Amino acid sequence: MAHPIMFEADDPLLARLRGVALAMPEAEERVSHGRPWFSHAGGTAFAVYGSGTKGPDKVMHPHALVVHVDDDERPARVQDPRFFVPAYLGPKGWLGLDLDDADWVEVGELVDASWRHGAPRRLL
Template identity: 75%
Template structure:
C-alpha cells in the first residue's frame, strides 16, 4: 500500500527548502513515505521535509526540515526548544526544526542542510 502524500506541492516553505537543498552538488529529490526526501545521487538521504514525533504526545511537524546532526552538536541542538527528535530517524542522529515561522533563520537552515549533506557526501564531492 502506498503512503498518502503528506505535503502540498504548492507549499512556499517547501519551495524554499527545495531551493536550498537542490543547490547542493549532485542532489535530487525523491518521494518516500509520502514526503520529499533529498538525496545525493545514489546515496542515502540527507534531509526530509516534514515529520512528526511518536509516543503519547505525538506531534506532526508538516513544515519541518529533518537533518542528520553531527554528534558533537547534537546535545546543544536537543536543548534548543526549536528542535525535536523525529520518529524513526531520531535514534540515528537526526533532528527536526520547523521552518514555517516568519523569523526562521534561513542561513541557519542552509548550514544545517549543508552539514547533513556533507555527512552523506562521498569524499570526491567534499572540497
C-alpha cells in the same frame, strides 16, 4: 502499501527548502513515505521535509526540515526548544526544525552539514 502524500506541491516553505537542498552538488529529490526526501544522487538522504514525533504525545510537524546533526552539536540542539527528535530517524542522529519562523541562514548551514555527513568523498 503506498503512503499518502503528506505535503502540498505548491507549499512555499517546501519551495524555499528545495532551493537550498537542490543547490547541493548532485542532490536530487524523491518522494518516500509520503514526504519529499533530498539525497545525494542515487544515494544517502541528507534532508526530509516534514515529520512527527512518536509516543503518546505525538506531534506532527508538516513544515519541518529534518537533517542529520553532528554528534558534537546534537546535545545543544536537543536542548533548543526549536528542535525536536523525529520519529524513526531521531535514534540515528537526526533532528527536526519547524520552518514556519526559521532563520534561513541556519537552515542552509544545517542542510550543508547534513549533506557533508553522507556525501561521497569525491564531492567533498
